[in-house]
Amino acid sequence: MLRIGDVRVHHVEEWQGTFLPPSEFFVGYDEATFRSFAPGLTPQYYRDDADSIYAFLQSWILEVDGIRVLYDTGAGNAKERPGIPIFGSLDTPFLTRMAAAGFAPDDIDIVICSHLHIDHVGWNTQLHAGRWVPTFPHARHLFSAIERDYWDPEGQGARPTAAGAFVNTNVFEDSVQPLLDAGIVELVGEGYRVSESITLRLGPGHTPGHLVMDVRSAGDSALFVADILHHPAQVYCPDWNSPFCEDQPQARLTRRRVLEDAADRSALVVPAHFGGVHCCRVRRHGDAFEPVFAMP
Ligand SMILES: [Zn+2]
Numbered sequence: 001m002l003r004i005g006d007v008r009v010h011h012v013e014e015w016q017g018t019f020l021p022p023s024e025f026f027v028g029y030d031e032a033t034f035r036s037f038a039p040g041l042t043p044q045y046y047r048d049d050a051d052s053i054y055a056f057l058q059s060w061i062l063e064v065d066g067i068r069v070l071y072d073t074g075a076g077n078a079k080e081r082p083g084i085p086i087f088g089s090l091d092t093p094f095l096t097r098m099a100a101a102g103f104a105p106d107d108i109d110i111v112i113c114s115h116l117h118i119d120h121v122g123w124n125t126q127l128h129a130g131r132w133v134p135t136f137p138h139a140r141h142l143f144s145a146i147e148r149d150y151w152d153p154e155g156q157g158a159r160p161t162a163a164g165a166f167v168n169t170n171v172f173e174d175s176v177q178p179l180l181d182a183g184i185v186e187l188v189g190e191g192y193r194v195s196e197s198i199t200l201r202l203g204p205g206h207t208p209g210h211l212v213m214d215v216r217s218a219g220d221s222a223l224f225v226a227d228i229l230h231h232p233a234q235v236y237c238p239d240w241n242s243p244f245c246e247d248q249p250q251a252r253l254t255r256r257r258v259l260e261d262a263a264d265r266s267a268l269v270v271p272a273h274f275g276g277v278h279c280c281r282v283r284r285h286g287d288a289f290e291p292v293f294a295m296p
Pocket of ligand 1: 117119120227272273
């Protein structure tokens with residue numbers, strides 16, 4: 001468990017493993033540059049023997065201001081995922097791990113999906129008698145309105161020319177629409193106040209309505225940045241995108257802005273997919289940054 005001021009933060013793992021070689025994962029990749037910091041990232045974030053980045057799918061539960069907030073819901077079980085088969089037909093004990101952390105689905109008051117990609121909305125629903133039904137039926141689910149409009153089957157993100165169209169096949173239908181149908185979604189935007197300690201910030205680029213969760217409590221702060229930062233290599237090289245970033249120039253601008261903000265206020269940075277201790281602080285290094293992995 002982490003603490004951010006008075007906020008208690010619980011980590012729930014869904015999946016971990018090798019994913020892609022860095023040369024395929026990073027847009028703008030440079031081998032010599034990667035090799036300069038790779039030893040410090042091995043093996044928690046990079047596996048030399050497989051030449052692959054090492055990644056997690058994970059969620060965070062915050063006990064804050066008298067409520068319980070779940071940030072991001074992984075890939076989910078039993079979903080058909082032709083776009084990224086490695087995240088399809090999963091059968092993980094995610095809910096058992098949540099219970100081990102002390103939380104049943106009905107304990108969650110608010111679910112926040114940073115964005116509506118395949119690996120951030122999965123546990124929104126589970127299969128029950130052949131239908132996808134909400135896993136957290138008593139929770140209010142917060143998505144960005146921009147994101148909902150973009151990934152709707154009629155929206156731009158679903159068009160074949162969009163970067164994530166194939167990757168996100170079936171995702172809106174089985175993990176978002178059932179919540180809209182149940183009337184448990186609140187569409188939000190920049191500056192939305194979740195509680196006294198939590199404000200949502202728009203961080204567009206990876207997807208157009210990507211939300212950063214800004215947590216401030218008792219003089220400490222944390223930025224839950226989800227996929228603005230997939231891997232520690234992007235702290236050293238903030239101009240390296242992933243191929244899954246919808247708007248590549250905007251993704252670079254947002255990553256730099258968020259890292260500058262984190263460095264300036266010594267905020268804990270909590271991305272969606274980091275291995276190791278799953279979070280870091282960052283400090284400026286030349287015109288880029290470097291991660292500091294000590295637990296808070
Ligand atoms: Zn992701």
